[in-house]
Amino acid sequence: MTPLLELRGLTRSYGSLTAVDSVDLALAPGERHALIGPNGAGKSTLFATVAGTLRASGGSVLLSGQDVTSLPEGERARRGMVRTYQHSSLFLDCSVLDNVALAVQRVHRVAHRCDRAARRFRHIDTEARRHLDSVGLLGRAQDMAAALSHGERRQLEVAMVLATEPALVMFDEPTAGMSAAETERFVALMERLPERLTVLIVEHDLDVVFRLAERVTVLHLGKVLASGPPEAIRADEAVQRAYLGSARTEDLFAEAGGER
Ligand SMILES: Nc1ncnc2c1ncn2[C@@H]1O[C@H](COP(=O)(O)OP(=O)(O)OP(=O)(O)O)[C@@H](O)[C@H]1O
Known part of the structure; x- marks a missing residue:
């Protein structure tokens, strides 16, 4: 099956710093996929490069098999790839x-x-x-x-x-700044989204991530460190090491083996 979203060697540099380094990723239609990683891992840069907010320095972005790498954000949106912003975009x-x-x-x-x-x-x-x-x-x-x-x-x-009427919705830290009750309401809303929608979410709240995502990709120093189902990600030693010393280590393992 053609992936709804595919990244092939996607790279984005800021001068001499390669913030996103040859990332390969494929999301099946209807997949709920989360992008996580320690601070500075390259999540925001990858997100913006996929959406077309930032230009790629190398590699490609394919939407339903069509190469959209050179298209601006608005044109990608017209083709069904829509992103949210951390700051509100309301009137x-x-x-x-x-x-x-x-x-x-x-x-x-x-x-x-x-x-x-x-x-x-x-x-x-x-x-x-x-x-x-x-x-x-x-x-x-x-x-x-x-x-x-x-x-x-x-x-x-x-x-x-x-x-x-998007095919792919990209959520940029949607629960940032929310109270616990607001987060709960938001997660319930995300769980009710139409099944056909493909979702890519960058989220710091790992509790939210592990509830919503069918697959999780961990970025570290701009590269994909691990990608797989939530249980495998929690158990992955390289992921645990990447998060070591981060305040989020506890979140990562708090629910390991537990029920939700
Ligand atoms: N506009 C920029 N110019 C130069 N370097 C940048 C710029 N934006 C990000 N970086 C650097 O690129 C790397 C990746 O940053 P990015 O914000 O993508 O990571 P992140 O995983 O989203 O981090 P966080 O979780 O803290 O938001 C970092 O080293 C950061 O300092």
Whole structure:
């Protein structure tokens, strides 16, 4: 089967520093894949290079077998590869519903403005409400986005991503800054995402990673140190050594062998 996402020798340098070094990776359609690694391992750089936010210095990125390496981020998004940002990308002075309507409009290629005209087409309104419902925010549809809590804003961003009808969604540390309750709600939302969606997630909270991911890739010094199912990653001695001395070592092994 053709991988939904494939990286072949993907490399990104900053001057003489090779932050991402010849990374090979393949995600099957519908796979939930997490990218982890100690601080400075190259996760953010790899993520941005895959999304097209950063240019690759070498190697290639293939989406459903098509080489997208030379395409800018917007064109990759139009082809179904959508990323989230650590900082919010919402229109805070628009309603919650209008934020999603704008995302739906982009898919239907209708000119977008944050006012009532954004929803003058019934199908856009219906679609936007459906996506809001799927993330549990339909009850907040008429509120301003600015009135949402941090966790709710992240839920709204998921609705906006879903509205673009992506094949691959790349989440950049989605639970950063969330309370425990918000994280719990967010993980439940991620677990309810449509099965056909392929997900790549960079996440520092290893508890979240081990709950959501079917496969985990560990980066260390820009290279793939290990890639496999969560249980194998936890048991991997090279991974344990890479995390040694990091505050996250405990997270990595806290649940080893335990049930979730
Ligand atoms: N814009 C930049 N210019 C120069 N070096 C950079 C730049 N961005 C990152 N680096 C370096 O590249 C390496 C990888 O950094 P990157 O941020 O990708 O790692 P990371 O795994 O995401 O780290 P963290 O978990 O701390 O966010 C590090 O050595 C970092 O100092």
